[in-house]
Amino acid sequence: MPLPPQVLRELERIVGAAGLVVSREGLLTYECDMHTFYKGAPEAVVLPESAAQVAEIVRLCRRERVPIVPRGSGTGLIGGAMAPEGGVMVSMTRMNRIVEIDFANRCATVEPGLINLWLSQATREGGYFFAPDPSSQMVSSIGGNASTNAGGPHCLKYGITVNHILGLEVVTGAGELVRLGGKTHERPGYDLTGVMVGAEGTLGLITGVIVRLTHLPESVKTILASFSTIEDASETVSAIIRAGIIPAALEMLDEVVIRAIEEGIHAGYPKGAGAVLLIELDGPVAEIEAQAAPIEAICREHLALEIRVARSEAERALLWKGRKEAAGVFGRLTPNWLLQDAVVPRSKLPEIMRELQAIGARHRVVIANVFHAGDGNLHPLICYDDRVPGELERAKHANEDLLHACLRLGGSVTGEHGVGLDKCESMPLQFAKADLNFMARLRRAFDPDSIMNPGKLLPSHPACGEGFRPTARPLPTGTWI
Amino acid sequence: MAVSTPALHDALADLVGPAHVLRDPVARTRYAVDGLVPGVVIRPADAEEVSRVLALCSSERLAVVARGAGTSQDLGNPPRRLDLVLELGRLAAVREYVPEDMVATVETGLTLAGLAAHLAPHRQMLALDPPAGGARSVGGVLATHASGALRFRYGTGRDLLLGARFVQADGTLTWGGAKVVKSVTGYDVPKLLVGSLGTLAVLVEATLRLHPMPPATRSWQVALPSHAAARAFLAALLDSPLQPDRAALLDAAGLRRAGLTPDPVGLLLSIGSVAEAVEQQGRALEALASGHGGRTEGIADAAWSRLGAAVDAPIRLRLACEPRRLLDWVAEAQAAARRLGVETALLAQPGHGVIQMAVWGSQEPRRMGAELVRPLRAAVEAQGGSLILERAPAELKGDCETWGSISPEILTIMKRIKSEFDPNDCLSPGRFVGGL
Numbered sequence: 001m002p003l004p005p006q007v008l009r010e011l012e013r014i015v016g017a018a019g020l021v022v023s024r025e026g027l028l029t030y031e032c033d034m035h036t037f038y039k040g041a042p043e044a045v046v047l048p049e050s051a052a053q054v055a056e057i058v059r060l061c062r063r064e065r066v067p068i069v070p071r072g073s074g075t076g077l078i079g080g081a082m083a084p085e086g087g088v089m090v091s092m093t094r095m096n097r098i099v100e101i102d103f104a105n106r107c108a109t110v111e112p113g114l115i116n117l118w119l120s121q122a123t124r125e126g127g128y129f130f131a132p133d134p135s136s137q138m139v140s141s142i143g144g145n146a147s148t149n150a151g152g153p154h155c156l157k158y159g160i161t162v163n164h165i166l167g168l169e170v171v172t173g174a175g176e177l178v179r180l181g182g183k184t185h186e187r188p189g190y191d192l193t194g195v196m197v198g199a200e201g202t203l204g205l206i207t208g209v210i211v212r213l214t215h216l217p218e219s220v221k222t223i224l225a226s227f228s229t230i231e232d233a234s235e236t237v238s239a240i241i242r243a244g245i246i247p248a249a250l251e252m253l254d255e256v257v258i259r260a261i262e263e264g265i266h267a268g269y270p271k272g273a274g275a276v277l278l279i280e281l282d283g284p285v286a287e288i289e290a291q292a293a294p295i296e297a298i299c300r301e302h303l304a305l306e307i308r309v310a311r312s313e314a315e316r317a318l319l320w321k322g323r324k325e326a327a328g329v330f331g332r333l334t335p336n337w338l339l340q341d342a343v344v345p346r347s348k349l350p351e352i353m354r355e356l357q358a359i360g361a362r363h364r365v366v367i368a369n370v371f372h373a374g375d376g377n378l379h380p381l382i383c384y385d386d387r388v389p390g391e392l393e394r395a396k397h398a399n400e401d402l403l404h405a406c407l408r409l410g411g412s413v414t415g416e417h418g419v420g421l422d423k424c425e426s427m428p429l430q431f432a433k434a435d436l437n438f439m440a441r442l443r444r445a446f447d448p449d450s451i452m453n454p455g456k457l458l459p460s461h462p463a464c465g466e467g468f469r470p471t472a473r474p475l476p477t478g479t480w481i
Numbered sequence: 482m483a484v485s486t487p488a489l490h491d492a493l494a495d496l497v498g499p500a501h502v503l504r505d506p507v508a509r510t511r512y513a514v515d516g517l518v519p520g521v522v523i524r525p526a527d528a529e530e531v532s533r534v535l536a537l538c539s540s541e542r543l544a545v546v547a548r549g550a551g552t553s554q555d556l557g558n559p560p561r562r563l564d565l566v567l568e569l570g571r572l573a574a575v576r577e578y579v580p581e582d583m584v585a586t587v588e589t590g591l592t593l594a595g596l597a598a599h600l601a602p603h604r605q606m607l608a609l610d611p612p613a614g615g616a617r618s619v620g621g622v623l624a625t626h627a628s629g630a631l632r633f634r635y636g637t638g639r640d641l642l643l644g645a646r647f648v649q650a651d652g653t654l655t656w657g658g659a660k661v662v663k664s665v666t667g668y669d670v671p672k673l674l675v676g677s678l679g680t681l682a683v684l685v686e687a688t689l690r691l692h693p694m695p696p697a698t699r700s701w702q703v704a705l706p707s708h709a710a711a712r713a714f715l716a717a718l719l720d721s722p723l724q725p726d727r728a729a730l731l732d733a734a735g736l737r738r739a740g741l742t743p744d745p746v747g748l749l750l751s752i753g754s755v756a757e758a759v760e761q762q763g764r765a766l767e768a769l770a771s772g773h774g775g776r777t778e779g780i781a782d783a784a785w786s787r788l789g790a791a792v793d794a795p796i797r798l799r800l801a802c803e804p805r806r807l808l809d810w811v812a813e814a815q816a817a818a819r820r821l822g823v824e825t826a827l828l829a830q831p832g833h834g835v836i837q838m839a840v841w842g843s844q845e846p847r848r849m850g851a852e853l854v855r856p857l858r859a860a861v862e863a864q865g866g867s868l869i870l871e872r873a874p875a876e877l878k879g880d881c882e883t884w885g886s887i888s889p890e891i892l893t894i895m896k897r898i899k900s901e902f903d904p905n906d907c908l909s910p911g912r913f914v915g916g917l
Contacts, residue, residue: 102805103720104716104804104805105803105804105805106719106804106832127720148665149665149669151663151665155663159636159640160663160665162669162672163636163640172894174894176890176893176894177890178888178890178891178894179888180891182865183803183804183865184801184802184803184804184834184865184866184867185801185804185833185834185835186626186799186801186833186835186867187801187867188867188869188884188885188887188914189884189887189891189892189895189913189914189915190673190676190677190681190895190898190914191639191672191673191675191676191677192891192894192895194639194669194672194673194675195668195669195672195673197669197672198665198668198669199668215719215720215721215722216722217722218722238581241581241583242580242581244604244605244693244694244696245693246692246693283724283754283758284722284723284724284754284758284761284762285761286754286755286757286758286760286761286762287724287754287755287757287758289757290754290755290756290757290758291755343659343661343662343663343664344661345579345582345584345660345661346581346582346583346661346662347579347581347582372663375661375662375663376661376662376663377663410660410661411659411661412659412660412661412663412664412666413664413666414664414665414666415661415663415664415665416663416665417665418665419665419666419667423666427666427667430659430666430667431656431666431667432655432656434649434653434654434655434656435655435656435657435667435670436667438649438655438657438670438902439657439667439668439670441901441902442668442670442673442898442901443668444901445894445897445898445901446894446897448897457667457668458667
């Protein structure tokens, strides 16, 4: 439904003509995030420059009962930053400043549109970094990271985004502009900061973030171990965790992905290996040296073909480049794919990898894997060709079987990507009615008129499962998982 | 319906068994909250019984205060009303524990010591060590957001609670979060419940992230001659690659009460890692300390478990400030106490800007409020911090309120949450921030 002209006029008054996008071509950019299956363009995009403008926008939209969809860099993988019901999209790209770096308190205050990596670059000389490192960190925004509670390879040691957020400035769905948390680490009252992080814009809009800065480790050691089978690699992961060693990162790539990476990026992964583990240790020199020895021993016990330690920062960067840009080479593997983000208890990794292979065989689809093995967060990529009749259906069945298998083992639907539009129909698989009802009421406390990112996160909307047929589209050129 | 009616007691006895309905007036006084004696104390056996009891309380509009080990019942405003205390000590089972996952699901009445004993054979731990914490219940520690020296590396219950089973005010058994170490499926409901003091729901099961026990650990006391030296040393420590796992700062009185050498300022640190790293970092720590005029001596690991004794007083304030201002507020708090002429001891969390100040003294509450609590609170609130009464007699709470001030806009949101989940105001009514 088009927005009434007076609403558009008011939006223009708030953000200025330069901050308002209404043309059909202009809106095209905003019709989807990296989950390109789901399309839904807003009627207008606004690009505010201050929290006060955001508050005005929300109050206006609340008065007019117009849906609001927040958007950071648009790198999400769950159809979170698109507008299934139209309405107003609030893009935070113009609010991208570092407001303050406060080394003495080990924190920084930033605007939500700030690119994740820029903060670490700005604090590195001072000896600090922002620990959450989603693979998209060179383009994704900190507001988006907070909104989806993003993870990343190093959250195995450092924790996910919520563990690094000290405070937020938000505009709730009710139009209140409030500062939650802050530089002090305790504050009387409910932990509203903790609730807002990961709420995917369904409770309010994040207009400012106070993040914790982490001291750079004294040293880093990156080990690549290759195996002939994915079972051996999985058993290795479980054995490392069982030994009481928590590396900074523990990533797995399977044969299909290794081949594609080598063809596309040339990261120096051993071609022909059935699986590769990327193991990173960081911390005091003596500690990582002492931990590296048992890790190498465990790899050998599990029949590692090769164990290689990056000897320079350049070698290390190349190994990580292969991992972080893995999703970008998926186009070499398959014309279309479905991406999962389910989690299993880490002791169940060998079991789920066996199950995954069986599911692929049963449904005659290739399932490629590149994922955060150390915390059991899978990213199976179910390959199909939309032009071949029946392949999409087979891929969907494989997807469902896999999700059910993860949940049967005590897992979770999504480990770091979020629910968005993509997974809200899966929510009842993990939560009972009472649990979902609790969440719906929590939402109502922040957003009494249900204007904030409607149709996302909770399975109450017809948009979940119905009406959103995947479309045949070329792959997005840059995608990060 | 008045809680004392025999019919209600009989109904409760039907739910939990007569042996677990405490009606005796003398026995009930032990469960008083800020002087309010509950009409009845109920000891449910499991989550289902908690659910049935709360459903009954909800239909009868009874005011309920949940109780774990009972060590922190002093936290909070005096309840507006109190009919029933729900004592959760019988919910003490470890429900699921797969050591390889480093995750455990336990009932919330289990004590931290009980849980630690269960995990120790696998050389794992729950990294939560609030002062005098061994006797405290998992649920109580989470509901009060209690923390200790391990916070320095591992954070608090906020960081360690992965999933929670809880009973809503109307008795609905509900689950939030996940049983795996990483999940973003739906809202992070556990975050809402940590620190909510039983005002939104009663926690009955907690799924917790565990950590491996470090293979080697050593502890030190760094004696510092002055606040200035302590401030400089602490800043240098935080800015160094050293990675202590525990940290606590005490004043001379606190050190003395914990059985340690009463230096003017003492920083307790431990390093847990592989033996080689403990040795290497220990040497680096000593060098860093001596560069700041500090003297380092090794202390026994047992010293950490005595920190609770340092601040075990009838009155305890908890001050939160910007981490970098910690020593400034230590000095402010000490000066305010000196002016009032009360005996105090301090225990602080370096790196987090939290100070617990124990107060002994016979000052009348009004003077204590007017000359210590209120001025200190006003000063720290003006700088974005807070000061709460972690423990205090009801008269002092009456005089200066437990939690301090809160922005009206934020309180409005919290009120909406409270009325959404406890519309009849039955769960710990009035105990929380802003009278929630």
